[in-house]
Amino acid sequence: MQRRTKIRRRDTTEAITGAITGTLARPQLLVLGSHDQAGRKSVAIILGVNPETLRNRVRAASSSEE
Structure with missing residues (x-):
């Protein structure tokens, strides 16, 4: 019988939202x-993301700033 171990690794960093394309x-x-x-300041990454997920996060972030 084999024993398996699942290892998850997560690295985090701070980022600045530079732009959102589309509406x-x-x-x-x-x-x-x-x-x-x-x-x-420099561009770190450009992500193609799930529009629904991004829309929900943008709404959450903009409502928390009010």
């Missing part, structure tokens, strides 16, 4: 940025 009702891409060691 808030139908977002397409999420552009994230970060600060380098010199403090300059």
Whole structure:
């Protein structure tokens, strides 16, 4: 009988939301940025995301700022 161990790893970092392409009702891409060691802003990643998930997160973030 074999024993198996499941290992999950999660790395986190801070990011700046630079832009959302498309409309808030139908977002397409999420552009994230970060600060380098010199403090300059740069594009870190461009994500194609599930529009429904992104729309829900944008709504949640905008309602928490009010």
